[in-house]
Amino acid sequence: MNLITGIDVSASALSAQKTRLDVVAQNIANAQTTRTASGGPYQRQVVSFETELIKSQGTSGAGLQSVRVAQVTTDRTPGQQVYNPQHPDATADGLVTMPNVNLSQEMVDLITASRTYEANLSVVKTARQMASRTLDIGK
């Protein structure tokens, strides 16, 4: 097990957080979209993570686990219904179903994703410093 293999684990996390960030950005962008290609308002999407065991190098005990996006699911909770008879997508009662995107929830997810991304970046930086120091042994 060396430092360079460990960077694969962090790289997987960076990629997973980037995907999550993309999904959050999509949710925020569509927070007001009442008409989608499949009809009906936009439903927010949620990312879930799972681990993937990197083969441990023959030693007993736990192995390294990288992370990946398990799936991007659609949150089917119906959104709020707002009374707005002037809206082009209003039903006969004048109600418009808005997307189920809660902006404060999405902002919290955005900040968490970006902080986790930074934490993984600092792991990669530290690994590079440690490898550098190892190469300097004896100099």
Place this chain on the structure above:
Amino acid sequence: MPVALSGTMVDPIFQSDNYVLARKLLDASVVRHQAIASNIANAETPGYQRVDVAPDFAEQLRAQLVSGDLAKGTQNLTPHLAEDPSARSVRPDGNSVDIEHELLAMNRNAVEHEYLTEIITQNIKQLKMAITGRSS
């Protein structure tokens, strides 16, 4: 019968307790960095349990140090990963990683790694000085 020179001159430096200990701890420090990388990467994965270097590595190292024969006794001792049983999960999804704790552990580990490479470098430089007579 020619006597193998390496057995007599180099051993005191490369078999000394400090040097052997530094080498083993350096291996452990790299494995610990891998463990921390895995923990931070999985800080949001439901059900993930944090891993660390198995505690019996440190115990065996200490036992060998006390018993006096460090170089021979630890030849096959390698650090490996194990789930940390003392990590309590405070989150509803069962994840037991505390990211602040991991980041601090990573910084501490980096300093220890630097310290250990310095010890090893000084040992090698001593040998160079013995060979060349010059201290650079």
